[in-house]
Amino acid sequence: MYLDDIEILYEDTTSKKADNLKWRSVIDKVFPKDKALKIDWFSALLVLPQGEPLGNDEMVYSLTYTEYILLEINKGDLKKEINYTHKEYEKFKDRQFQAFKKTDEYKKVKTDIQKVGRSDENIDSFLRDYITEYTSKILNE
Numbered sequence: 572m573y574l575d576d577i578e579i580l581y582e583d584t585t586s587k588k589a590d591n592l593k594w595r596s597v598i599d600k601v602f603p604k605d606k607a608l609k610i611d612w613f614s615a616l617l618v619l620p621q622g623e624p625l626g627n628d629e630m631v632y633s634l635t636y637t638e639y640i641l642l643e644i645n646k647g648d649l650k651k652e653i654n655y656t657h658k659e660y661e662k663f664k665d666r667q668f669q670a671f672k673k674t675d676e677y678k679k680v681k682t683d684i685q686k687v688g689r690s691d692e693n694i695d696s697f698l699r700d701y702i703t704e705y706t707s708k709i710l711n712e
Contacts, residue, residue: 572647574608577601611647616703618660625657643709651709668699670710680705 578594586593602608622637639660643651655663671677677698684694698705 572610572613572644572649574598574602574610609647613647614645614707616707616709617642617644618703641703641709643707645708653709664699664702666711667702667706667709668695671698671702671706674710676705 575598576596577598579597580592581595583591583593619640619642620634620636620638621640625635625637635657637657639655639657641651641653641655641660641663642649653663672695680698681691681694684697685691689697
């Protein structure tokens with residue numbers, strides 16, 4: 572992965588329009604010498620929803636889709652790309668969560684969440700639903 576631009580939203584005080592917010596590139600100010608900067612500090616599982624939303628969920632962050640693309644990025648390099656149907660993606664999350672439960676990171680995260688008073692069952696349900704936020708590699712495929 573390479574960073575090719577950074578944009579900021581600013582208020583154009585010279586504009587007479589009600590919507591006077593505009594985007595401006597600042598990459599030359601942040602990285603004046605680099606034109607294509609490899610993002611070698613970034614590792615994550617990126618989930619790209621595809622297709623049509625399933626159901627009519629008013630909570631946009633919890634919408635489900637007909638298909639997903641899962642990208643495993645390690646230090647800026649694409650390691651895996653997997654295409655899933657909705658059902659396959661849900662099965663992946665189950666497998667990923669079961670593998671995550673065997674790690675020290677799971678114990679740490681669970682302890683941290685318990686401190687705010689959530690029940691074990693509630694914690695596991697939450698972690699399973701958002702497993703790609705807590706793992707940066709495919710643990711069990």
